[in-house]
Amino acid sequence: MVALLSTEIYILCIVVLLTLFFSIDRITAGKADVALLIRLVNVVVLVLLEHLIWMFLLEGHSSTAAVASNYLLNISIFCLSLYASFLWLRYVNIIVSNKEISKAVRIAELVPVALALLLVCLTPWTHWIFYIDGAGCYVRGCFFTLYYALCLLYVVYACSKFLLVFASAKISKSQKKKTFHRFLYCAFPLLGALITFFNQDCPAYWSSFTIALTLIYIDMKYAQIFSDPLTGMNNRQSYNEFLENFTDDDKEKSGIIFVDLNRFKQINDEFGHQEGDCALKVAAGLLKNVAGAQGVFAARIGGDEFVLVARQKGEEKIQEIIQFTYKIFEDNSVQNPLPYLISVSLGYGMYRGSIEAMLEEADQSMYREKERAHKKIPARKKQLKDWVKV
Numbered sequence: 001m002v003a004l005l006s007t008e009i010y011i012l013c014i015v016v017l018l019t020l021f022f023s024i025d026r027i028t029a030g031k032a033d034v035a036l037l038i039r040l041v042n043v044v045v046l047v048l049l050e051h052l053i054w055m056f057l058l059e060g061h062s063s064t065a066a067v068a069s070n071y072l073l074n075i076s077i078f079c080l081s082l083y084a085s086f087l088w089l090r091y092v093n094i095i096v097s098n099k100e101i102s103k104a105v106r107i108a109e110l111v112p113v114a115l116a117l118l119l120v121c122l123t124p125w126t127h128w129i130f131y132i133d134g135a136g137c138y139v140r141g142c143f144f145t146l147y148y149a150l151c152l153l154y155v156v157y158a159c160s161k162f163l164l165v166f167a168s169a170k171i172s173k174s175q176k177k178k179t180f181h182r183f184l185y186c187a188f189p190l191l192g193a194l195i196t197f198f199n200q201d202c203p204a205y206w207s208s209f210t211i212a213l214t215l216i217y218i219d220m221k222y223a224q225i226f227s228d229p230l231t232g233m234n235n236r237q238s239y240n241e242f243l244e245n246f247t248d249d250d251k252e253k254s255g256i257i258f259v260d261l262n263r264f265k266q267i268n269d270e271f272g273h274q275e276g277d278c279a280l281k282v283a284a285g286l287l288k289n290v291a292g293a294q295g296v297f298a299a300r301i302g303g304d305e306f307v308l309v310a311r312q313k314g315e316e317k318i319q320e321i322i323q324f325t326y327k328i329f330e331d332n333s334v335q336n337p338l339p340y341l342i343s344v345s346l347g348y349g350m351y352r353g354s355i356e357a358m359l360e361e362a363d364q365s366m367y368r369e370k371e372r373a374h375k376k377i378p379a380r381k382k383q384l385k386d387w388v389k390v
Helices: 002-023 026-030 032-058 064-096 103-121 144-167 173-198 204-225 236-244 264-271 273-294 315-335 355-376 381-389
Strands: 130-132 138-140 255-261 297-302 305-310 344-350
Touching: 002 032, 002 204, 032 064, 032 204, 064 103, 064 130, 064 144, 064 173, 103 144, 144 173, 173 204, 236 297, 236 305, 255 273, 255 315, 255 355, 264 273, 273 297, 273 305, 273 315, 305 315, 315 344, 344 355
Parallel strands: none
Antiparallel strands: 130 138, 255 305, 255 344, 297 305
């Protein structure tokens, strides 16, 4: 009865995961987080298939060939399970922080993998992790708990990363909410692992892993609705929702900054639309840096138009953000020169009783700055040094 239930659950998980695999947008497959998600799905499907083969073809068969195959298949399952745990941590590293982790940390994260692999590979001779008894049945070995703890270590470590981000005072309420949701996804494999440890006949671990991967996929598709596909920034829909969720407390001392690329049409006309897209990506990356450093909301709302929304910052702080943004773009133009100049015009508006009036004020301010910039800023790269001196 238990074997039949496990079989049904594993088959259902395989169907769900294969559906995810073929549904993931191939265009985004080059992104590090999506590539890792695809790899995780592949590994879990392979483990589930090996479990089914083991249950139906090898478990309980005591012939020499069956016992040898049983050892090989279980070693493969243990190695892939360890690999899945390690990939899970790597995936969390990417979605928690896009920063490259140090070499020392990468080496430290590999130590449990190396120890667990050593235990697994020596198992046919030592029976440390498991052994096949005279009846051809799988039995846990004396160091199984150590192996399981090493796998669990990666899952616990991944959960702790989300909790550290959640506890940070530097992130906004919306970021805290998003981080908490991701922590819950991460907690599913941890819960399943604990259930399976105390009841090895319960297929909780891989089914909980499947639930977590499914929730991540749903979250990813949901995020795509509110993300600009070219730049990865919040899009107009996300921006509109952000403004709609403004509370009365949020509106006080709040302001908005409109950002517009200078001479973007000229870049498109002279260098082509591919370079135009490149310019937009560069600008978006710089504005993301501004948003992270200054604690503001950033979005691309169309074409070469971007927006920064500062809640409860005050007019003086918003002016500081504008100067900070100008400096970020100027420094980038000097440090990472392109055949064209990427510069922006910024205008801001403060909340003075009406969001519509705030937007109108920002729009008028931005266009005044844009007219001033067109008279001042050259289009050619060779004039860049002269412009920076101005």
